[in-house]
Amino acid sequence: MLDCPQATVSDRGATEPEKADHMLDTTTKAGILRRNGIVVPLQPDPETQGWKDAVDALFELYVMRRAARSLRDAEEACDLDLMSRLAATSYHRRRVTYYS
Secondary structure: OOOOOOEEEOOOOOEEEOOOOOOOOHHHHHHHHHHOOOOOOOOOOOOOHHHHHHHHHHHHHHHHHHHHHHHHHHHHHHHHHHHHHHHHHOOOOOOOOOOO
C-alpha cells in the first residue's frame, strides 16, 4: 500500500491527504506572522480563498527564512567551536633573540 502515514485511500482508490490535527489553521498562521512583525493583509471574510493563499505563502516564506537562519547560526557555532579548539591546542613559539 502506501508508506505515508497521512495518506488515506478513498472509496475510488485515489489517495488524498488526511488532515492532521497538528496542522495550523490560517488564522493561527496570521497571528504568528503578526507577532513576528510581518504585515498580514486584513481578513475580508473567513472563507476567502485569496486571503488564505496569501497568508499561506507568507507563512511558508517565514518558515523558510527561519530555517535558513537556524542553519546559519548552527554553522557559525560549529565554526566558532572549531576555531576555539584549534586555538586551545596551538602553542606560542618562543621568539629567538640574539641579544647579548
